[in-house]
Amino acid sequence: MPAIEAIDLKRCYRVHKKEKGVLGSIQSLFQRKYKVVKAVAGVSFAINKGELVGFIGPNGAGKTTVLKCLSGLLCPDAGKIEVLGFNPWQRRPEFLKQISLVMGQKNQLWWDLPPMETFLLNKEIYEIPDRDFDETLDALIELLELKEIVDVQVRKLSLGQRMKCELAACLLHSPRVLFLDEPTIGLDVVMQKKIRDFIRRYNQEYQATILLTSHNMSDVKKLCQRVIIIDKGQLIFDGPFQEITQRFVDEKIIKLVFSQKIDPKKLHQLGQLRKYNFPQAILTVKKGEVKNAAASLLKNFPVEDLDIEEPPIETVVRKIFTNKASDE
Amino acid sequence: MNSLRKYFCLASLAWESLFIYRLNFFIWRLRAVINHLGGYFFWLAVYRFNQQIADYDAQMMLTYVLLSSFLYSLVLISRTAQVSGDIAQGGLNQYLLKPMGYFQAVFSLDLGDKAAGLLFLLLEMTVFFLVLKPPFFWQTNSFYLISFLLVSFLGMFVYFYLSLLIGLTAFWYPEHGGWPVRFLFQVVNQFLSGGLIPLDILPVPVFGCLRFLPSAYFVFFPLQVYLGRLSLAEVLGGLAVLIFWLWFLRIVVRLVWDKGLKNYTAAGR
Numbered sequence: 351m352p353a354i355e356a357i358d359l360k361r362c363y364r365v366h367k368k369e370k371g372v373l374g375s376i377q378s379l380f381q382r383k384y385k386v387v388k389a390v391a392g393v394s395f396a397i398n399k400g401e402l403v404g405f406i407g408p409n410g411a412g413k414t415t416v417l418k419c420l421s422g423l424l425c426p427d428a429g430k431i432e433v434l435g436f437n438p439w440q441r442r443p444e445f446l447k448q449i450s451l452v453m454g455q456k457n458q459l460w461w462d463l464p465p466m467e468t469f470l471l472n473k474e475i476y477e478i479p480d481r482d483f484d485e486t487l488d489a490l491i492e493l494l495e496l497k498e499i500v501d502v503q504v505r506k507l508s509l510g511q512r513m514k515c516e517l518a519a520c521l522l523h524s525p526r527v528l529f530l531d532e533p534t535i536g537l538d539v540v541m542q543k544k545i546r547d548f549i550r551r552y553n554q555e556y557q558a559t560i561l562l563t564s565h566n567m568s569d570v571k572k573l574c575q576r577v578i579i580i581d582k583g584q585l586i587f588d589g590p591f592q593e594i595t596q597r598f599v600d601e602k603i604i605k606l607v608f609s610q611k612i613d614p615k616k617l618h619q620l621g622q623l624r625k626y627n628f629p630q631a632i633l634t635v636k637k638g639e640v641k642n643a644a645a646s647l648l649k650n651f652p653v654e655d656l657d658i659e660e661p662p663i664e665t666v667v668r669k670i671f672t673n674k675a676s677d678e
Numbered sequence: 679m680n681s682l683r684k685y686f687c688l689a690s691l692a693w694e695s696l697f698i699y700r701l702n703f704f705i706w707r708l709r710a711v712i713n714h715l716g717g718y719f720f721w722l723a724v725y726r727f728n729q730q731i732a733d734y735d736a737q738m739m740l741t742y743v744l745l746s747s748f749l750y751s752l753v754l755i756s757r758t759a760q761v762s763g764d765i766a767q768g769g770l771n772q773y774l775l776k777p778m779g780y781f782q783a784v785f786s787l788d789l790g791d792k793a794a795g796l797l798f799l800l801l802e803m804t805v806f807f808l809v810l811k812p813p814f815f816w817q818t819n820s821f822y823l824i825s826f827l828l829v830s831f832l833g834m835f836v837y838f839y840l841s842l843l844i845g846l847t848a849f850w851y852p853e854h855g856g857w858p859v860r861f862l863f864q865v866v867n868q869f870l871s872g873g874l875i876p877l878d879i880l881p882v883p884v885f886g887c888l889r890f891l892p893s894a895y896f897v898f899f900p901l902q903v904y905l906g907r908l909s910l911a912e913v914l915g916g917l918a919v920l921i922f923w924l925w926f927l928r929i930v931v932r933l934v935w936d937k938g939l940k941n942y943t944a945a946g947r
Binding site: 363423425441444446447449450451458462467471472474 | 681683684686687688691694695698699771772774775776777778939940942943944
């Protein structure tokens with residue numbers, strides 16, 4: 351049985367449409383127009399126990415809505431969801447004790463009190479036995495390097511420190527399913543790496559099932575073997591990370607170093623010239639034509655070095671998103 | 679037993695957070711003191727020219743005013759005013775994600791606040807009584823005293839549900855974190871509860887209607903009981919009205935909550 355399963359999940363929002371201008375605002379006092387926005391329009395997937403899956407899509411694609419449905423915050427309009435065999439919307443205590451939703455922009459920590467107070471509150475809320483609590487807390491304090499900050503008022507902590515405490519607060523009850531929404535937002539590179547390492551370790555040590563959204567492609571690239579991409583509320587890809595490039599990209603990049611100056615116009619015949627700045631040049635070529643193009647380059651040009659690469663994943667994803675956006 | 683500990687922990691956090699900001703704390707208490715003193719001196723001045731207003735003599739009226747501070751702290755101090763903000767800004771998420779009841783959580787926070795409010799009221803009142811020696815009416819009849827405490831506690835629950843219900847309107851009217859609705863409620867409730875003047879000095883038909891509203895049981899009714907102005911039948915009648923409102927509001931709050939949650943977008947944070 352999968353740990354997380356969604357079948358044909360749908361959720362709409364009703365949004366108040368305001369008319370422009372002063373007259374419009376008076377009109378909207380008496381007569382309102384509403385627009386129904388389909389945030390999630392029939393998404394299905396299943397995630398097995400212990401999997402760490404990346405969940406990506408452009409802004410407003412419906413990622414957070416899906417996470418909120420899976421964690422029981424939102425009632426789906428249609429479709430079926432099961433998490434650890436529970437219907438999240440019923441919000442049974444046995445279910446809530448086994449999950450956690452971490453939202454990068456939101457804080458559960460008591461703003462005016464030190465993080466330790468929130469930790470102790472969570473101990474009571476989740477009814478964690480003293481011994482388990484002490485063990486987990488010690489482990490989290492060490493892993494996330496919290497020793498110096500657990501007794502400092504939350505409002506005096508930096509964003510990164512707060513994020514780390516937030517993670518700790520969400521993990522004290524050792525959830526078996528973890529939903530992470532933008533866990534590295536606003537953090538510096540060093541901290542991003544620490545949080546990433548931590549997530550990987552948590553996944554491996556606890557065999558926890560993790561669904562992670564991030565705009566930071568390096569989070570996803572470094573952590574997730576499997577990726578689900580949604581756009582406009584629909585699933586457009588579900589599979590191994592490497593397959594994204596194969597599925598969505600029909601070109602490769604040839605990086606060249608020349609020993610002598612050449613006429614860049616001649617390169618146009620082989621593919622699209624992205625950049626020419628002697629001695630370097632970058633060319634994109636259709637997948638099927640790579641072999642011929644490389645052979646022709648080596649034969650007809652003073653090539654000193656030649657490298658064939660897949661386009662970087664960030665570019666691929668951006669392209670997927672922009673293509674989808676321009677479909678409309 | 680274990681499950682009660684989480685709520686106790688919440689109540690003590692609410693208590694703790696009241697004392698963090700000194701200025702905030704002192705202003706809170708200053709406001710309370712000005713409120714007690716203001717009402718007290720106003721009526722003291724009025725009674726200098728009148729022996730009796732409606733059928734209240736000076737001692738009764740001043741007792742009414744002083745004890746209404748107690749009821750204010752017990753009944754009307756409440757975190758339910760934050761419910762609409764929680765809904766509008768998504769703070770509710772943190773409660774929904776955890777194995778705990780939201781109503782119970784808010785009520786626990788309330789208890790922390792109420793305990794602090796009552797403790798400081800007691801200190802301030804002690805000073806007040808020592809310095810000004812007001813003509814206070816000490817009720818000695820145990821029936822009235824017990825009934826007074828009973829109806830005050832019931833009133834506390836009725837206010838909790840009513841104020842919660844007002845907060846829940848933010849599921850549909852989230853503008854300004856629910857404050858427009860809350861503000862209207864507070865202004866109306868302050869008057870209807872008898873916090874400004876005893877309701878029975880109003881014209882008879884008006885009072886006849888107001889006495890059946892839940893607000894009348896937050897300040898006015900308990901004080902009528904304390905002052906011994908009601909017969910046994912009237913006390914029992916009032917108790918019945920209170921119990922009706924408690925039962926009715928509980929059901930409505932449940933229904934509205936279930937419906938509201940379906941409408942909830944968990945927006946914001």
